[in-house]
Amino acid sequence: DVKVTQSSRYLVKRTGEKVFLECVQDMDHENMFWYRQDPGLGLRLIYFSYDVKMKEKGDIPEGYSVSREKKERFSLILESASTNQTSMYLCASSWLGEGGYTFGSGTRLTVV
Amino acid sequence: QQQVKQSPQSLIVQKGGISIINCAYENTAFDYFPWYQQFPGKGPALLIAIRPDVSEKKEGRFTISFNKSAKQFSLHIMDSQPGDSATYFCAARNQGGKLIFGQGTELSVKP
Numbered sequence: 627d628v629k630v631t632q633s634s635r636y637l638v639k640r641t642g643e644k645v646f647l648e649c650v651q652d653m654d655h656e657n658m659f660w661y662r663q664d665p666g667l668g669l670r671l672i673y674f675s676y677d678v679k680m681k682e683k684g685d686i687p688e689g690y691s692v693s694r695e696k697k698e699r700f701s702l703i704l705e706s707a708s709t710n711q712t713s714m715y716l717c718a719s720s721w722l723g724e725g726g727y728t729f730g731s732g733t734r735l736t737v738v
Numbered sequence: 739q740q741q742v743k744q745s746p747q748s749l750i751v752q753k754g755g756i757s758i759i760n761c762a763y764e765n766t767a768f769d770y771f772p773w774y775q776q777f778p779g780k781g782p783a784l785l786i787a788i789r790p791d792v793s794e795k796k797e798g799r800f801t802i803s804f805n806k807s808a809k810q811f812s813l814h815i816m817d818s819q820p821g822d823s824a825t826y827f828c829a830a831r832n833q834g835g836k837l838i839f840g841q842g843t844e845l846s847v848k849p
Contacts, residue, residue: 630781657835659836661839666747666841666842667841668744668827668839668840668841668842669782669827669839669842670839671836674836676835684836716781716782718781726772726784726787727782727784727837728784729774729781729782729783730781731779731780731781732779732780732781
């Protein structure tokens with residue numbers, strides 16, 4: 627069964643901490659994505675990557691960075707966590723040119 | 739231009755009823771329209787999808803109706819069941835291959 631695995635289901639971090647969210651997919655997908663999900667706002671794209679070491683900003687990249695050193699792994703980095711980054715973070719992957727995404731189960735991050 | 743507007747934000751339906759969720763878009767270059775279903779504590783999962791050269795697609799109790807001229811598409815859930823209670827997202831794929839998601843609809847089916 628194909629999988630997108632996010633390393634943590636729940637995280638609690640302090641304001642100002644550097645936070646790493648990890649995502650691994652086993653489907654050899656070229657594309658990987660990071661979204662955040664907030665009530666009433668749907669899924670908003672933070673960053674995406676269409677190849678190793680390639681990245682592009684999504685709609686809300688401020689305060690975030692990403693890393694993709696290997697095809698299967700895509701990391702989201704909160705440089706200095708703030709309370710307004712408290713959210714559900716979802717990782718997804720897809721084939722190049724294929725519209726269907728496979729999502730991970732999400733990481734619920736709370737910044738206190 | 740890149741937005742997908744989804745309504746309603748929440749929906750309560752009796753068991754056996756029809757659930758209808760609507761989405762509208764502006765960008766005529768969108769070329770793929772999937773619907774995702776998300777249960778609490780899980781990531782969204784692809785439910786059903788349609789391309790703009792088709793006006794309707796049915797899979798079991800789930801149907802997408804697509805109106806290209808009106809730039810609208812909708813999800814119909816026939817004979818809604820309590821197990822269908824979830825959040826539903828419509829989406830549209832842009833020229834860059836990225837999905838643009840609607841705001842989501844929280845569906846509750848009452849027994």
